[in-house]
Amino acid sequence: MSDAPEQQPHRERQDNPGWRGPGWAMTTSVFGQGSENDAQRHLGRMAGVIERVRSATFMLDGDGVIREYRLNAEELLGWQRTEMIGKPFHAMFRGEDFAAADRMVQAVQSGDDARGALGAVTPKGASVPVDVHLMGLRDGEGHVVVFGYANSAEDLVRITRDRAVLDSLFEQFPVGIVVYDERGRYVRLNRALERINGLPVSEHIGKRVREVLPGLDPRLEEIPDEVLRTGIPVVDEQYGGFTPASDEERVWSVSYNRLHGPEGEVIGLSGLILDVTDRHRAAAAAAGARRRLALVNKAGSRMGTALDVERTARELADVAVPDFADAIVIEIKEEVFDERIGPVGPVWLAPVRRRRVLVHQGFGAVPDPVRAEGFSAWSTDSDISDRMLDGAAWHSSAGISAVAKEPIRSVDGTLLWQPTGGDSILVPLWAREALLGVVHFHRHPESPPFEPEDIEVAEEITTRAAVSMDNGRLYYRERTTALMLQRALLPQRIPSLPGVQVAYRYLPGSVGAEVGGDWFDVIQLSGARVALVVGDVMGVGVRAAGIMGQFRTAARTLAGLDLSPAQVLHQLDELGASLSENHLATCIYAVYDPATGKLAVSRAGHPPPLLLAPDGTVGGLDVPPSPPLGVGGGAYRSWVFETKEFDIPDRSRLAFYTDGMVEDKGRDIDEGIGVMAALLANCPPDSLEECCDAVTDVLGITGDTSDDATLLLAQVQSIPPDRKAHWQLDAHPSAVSDARRKVRTKLVDWDMSSLSDTAELLVSELVTNAQRYGRSPVSLDMLKTDRLLVEVGDALDVVPQVRRAQETDEGGRGLQLVNQLATRWGTRTTGNGKIVWFELATGEGGLGQREDSRG
Known part of the structure; x- marks a missing residue:
């Protein structure tokens, strides 16, 4: 170690708070009372504090001799601890810094702290610039212990620069x-x-x-x-x-x-x-927009699921509460529910008193609208009613209580809504220039108020609800009209018919489906025969009901001509094809003759009838199929409607029906026919009405189906032989008197002598006409039912016509007498000629005793 030139150290006084160089967290003076152990502990702690800078920490005794040399000193300067212990402090530095190092020790001995920039020497002789600090600690006996550290000057420069950068970033x-x-x-x-x-x-x-x-x-x-x-x-x-x-x-x-x-x-x-206020507001706005969009989408998917005003009102309440409002009040004008009036006009007839109110406050199931008592508050306020008439929403941050002072009560006095403060939006229920009512969206004072965008949402979902309500209103009116028309066109009463008892059920589709074109008829024919008709026009609504009326009228007219079932269907087919728009229909036409016990049937695209025999077995009648009515040529021009006859046992039951009875979404038509057959087999034996109820109940035909359903049940009974008479008359003038005698005798046997005079007179005229204008053989038939039926037949198929005889004519008055005296009369052709027939009601034989409904 060489001598160092004299260098004056920087001196820091005891009252100096200490050097606060860059990178320090604690650099205050530690000079004070204590022991060497205290110094050792403090030295170790300081080494940890300054470990971010390469430092050499050490401890000297009062004479400046190194007594402790830490590991970090070995790492910075390269000297081993054993090499430095016991050497003077200045031995750590270059020779030219010896004096400066000694002066620093002297300064500490004098009670000051010392600091200086010196050059430390490594074992290889290299110089390491360091910044040296010495501090003293005096024990109770006055001995001084010096501890110090030497920081790498290069590290201090780096830390000072980094600190400056950090400070700049911190502030900027x-x-x-x-x-x-x-x-x-x-x-x-x-x-x-x-x-x-x-x-x-x-x-x-x-x-x-x-x-x-x-x-x-x-x-x-x-x-x-x-x-x-x-x-x-x-x-x-x-x-x-x-x-x-x-x-x-x-x-x-x-x-x-x-x-x-x-x-x-x-x-x-x-x-x-x-x-992040702006970001938060933007996020809240975006979330609000998404929430409002979701509400509109929800309204689109959940409202208007049925053409029903009240159901749409409940759906609107369910959509709005609680996602959009805390409570909702929906007021609908009573006229919307009144099927007897025309379209609701564009004028809000203030003050509104007759209305139905739905109130939903977010708890429990959504209630049905109920009739409210008293005037609508917003219809009596001119400012609000004007906005409602203009189709604009009304918004009040003071709540509806600012206008509506009185609560809303039902007609029985039940409190429905008590106006309160808060935030309110009123939106008119406008649809197709008709104001149906008003919707009140309400938020309580503790809830966030409505935003401007919420008014647009309220208008949107209310408009959708209004359109759905108006659709339901218009549909309900059209459906009611079609139903009234259809029921008016169906039989109003079924006459008492010989040999046939009937029961029927006609059930229109549910409210969610339009009225269809089902029809049925029971027609009294000549010869005590009965025509049973069931049909179904394809389509729904008033148009289908009107077409059904045309088919039914035509079928009754054709039945009066005594055409065969196949001929009737052929004519109906031509009718369907001739309409302005091609309308298809299915139909089954059957004629039961109680005199013979035979059933003649033809069908056009219709399900076959079912027969319940007296022994309880059920089966379908094998009637040849044909295309529906209205096809009228084309690929089906060569198709011929066929009539098939069946012998029907007495007390059998026949079931005629439309596809609505046996076909549904969850059941195909064959399965439904099988179910109906099983039900018929288990029907009550004594009541056709109970049988109809049993079939419709089990099949689920309760008026809540997607299609009309018609069921016609007929129980048949042939006329016993002792109530029938048949004679072949000779082609001789005496045949007329012979016919009168036979009629008189048979009427006595049947206890119907009161009809004898009229019956003999009319038989004389008809037999005379048959012999004079017809062709042999001539026949005479009599049937006793609830009335007397007489038929005169001959082999000529030319039908006689009633004509007005002149005063000078000797004949031509026979049919006029029949027309005046018979209850009913008519003619029909057969395969062997024609038959002229008349009926006389029991106990009635005089002039003017004819029924109003003649065939």
């Missing part, structure tokens, strides 16, 4: 930066946070958050305390509140991280604070 960074001590008090904060809080730095230091900013969310103080306690960092935690920097509520994002000392002890907390 636009994000608020804060450092708290271990008790959560402000230690340091930057200018950005000063601007955020609206208070100078000096008013923060040494205080906790709530002491500085009492208007903030309490969580802002709880969060850093939790991080200090657990050490778990917090990232992007948001909170809101008020600061002196702004009169409006702001939102901040905070991130905290716990700070630790050299030995792992908690020394504080660092935090980043960013004003």
Whole structure:
């Protein structure tokens, strides 16, 4: 070690707070009372504090001899501890720094701290610039212990530069930066946070958050305390509140991280604070937009699921509460539910008294609208009613109580709605120039008020509801009209018919489906025969009901001509094809003759009838199929409608039906026919009405189906032989008197002598006409039912016509007598000629005793 030139060290007085160089956390003087052990502990702690800088720490005795040489000194200077212990302090440096090193020791012995820039020497002779600090500690006996450290000057320069950069960033960074001590008090904060809080730095230091900013969310103080306690960092935690920097509520994002000392002890907390109010508002606006869009989508998917005004009102209430409003009041004018009036006019007939009100406040199931008592408050307020008439919404932050002073009560006095404060939006229920009512959306005072965008949402979902309600109203009117038309066209009463008992059920589709074109008929024919007709026009609504009426009228007209079932269907087919629009229909036409017990049937695209025999067996009648009515040529021109005859046992039951009875979404037609057959087999034997109920109940035909359903049951009974008479008359003038005698005798046998005079007179005329204008053979038939039926037949198929005889004519008055005296009369052709027939009601035989409905 060489001698060093004299160098004057920098001296620091005892009252100096200490050198606060860059990178230091603690550099105050330690000169004071203590022991060497105290110095050892302090020296070790200082080594930890300054470990970010390459340093050599050591301890000297009062004479400047090295007594302790730490490991970090070996690492910086290269000398082993054993090589340095016992050497003078200046031996660590270049020769030219010996004097300066000795003066530093002397300064400490005098009670001062010493600092100097010296050049340390390594074992290889290299020079290491260091910054040296010496500090003294005096024990109770006055002995001085000196400890010191030598920092790498290169590291200090680097740290000083880094510190300058960090300080610059700390002050210029636009994000608020804060450092708290271990008790959560402000230690340091930057200018950005000063601007955020609206208070100078000096008013923060040494205080906790709530002491500085009492208007903030309490969580802002709880969060850093939790991080200090657990050490778990917090990232992007948001909170809101008020600061002196702004009169409006702001939102901040905070991130905290716990700070630790050299030995792992908690020394504080660092935090980043960013004003995210604009971001929060944008996110809230976006969330609100998404929420409103979801509400509109929900309204589109859940409202208008049925053409029903009340159901749509319930759906609107379910959509709006609680997602959009705390409560909803829907007022619908009573005229909307009145099927007898025309379209609702464009005028809000103020004041509105007759109305139905639905109130839903978010708890329980959505109720049905009920009739309310008293005037509608918003219809009596001119400002609101004017806006309603203009189709515009009305918004009040004071709530509807600002206008509606009286509660809404039902007609029985039940309280439905008590006006309260809060926020309210009134929207008119406008649809197709018709004001149907008004909807009131309400939020309670403790809920967020409606925003301008919410008014648009209220108008949108209300408009959708109004259109759905109006669709339901118009549909209900059209359906009611079609149903009234259809029922008016169906048989109003079924006459008492010989040999046939009937029962029927006609059930229109549900409210969600339009009226279809089902029809049925029971027609009294000549010769005690009965026509049973069931049909179904393809289509729905008033148009289908009208077409059904045309088919039914035509079928009755054709039945009066005594055409065969196949001929009737052929004519109906031509009718369907000739309509302005091609309308298809299915139909089954059957004629039962109680005199023979035979059933003649033809069908056009219709399900076959079912037969329940007296022994309880059920089966379908094998009637040849044909295309539906209205095809009228084309690929089916060569198709011929066929009539098939069946012998029907007495007391059998026949079932005629439309596809609505046996076909449904969950059941195909074959399965439905099988179910119906099983039901018929188990029907009550004594009541056709109970049998109809049993079939419709089990098949689920309750008026809530998607299609009309028609069921016609007929129980048949042939006429016994003792109530029938048949004769072949000779082609001789005496045949007329012979016919009168036979009629008179048979009427006595049947206890119907009161009809004898009229019956003999009419038989004389018909037999005379048959012999004079017809062709042999001539026949005479008599049937006793609830009336007398007489038929005269001959082999000529030319039908006689009633004509007005002149005064000079000797004949031509026979059919006039029949027309005047018979209850009913008519003619029909057969395969072997024609038949002229008449009926006389029991106990009635005089002039003018004819029924109103003649075939």
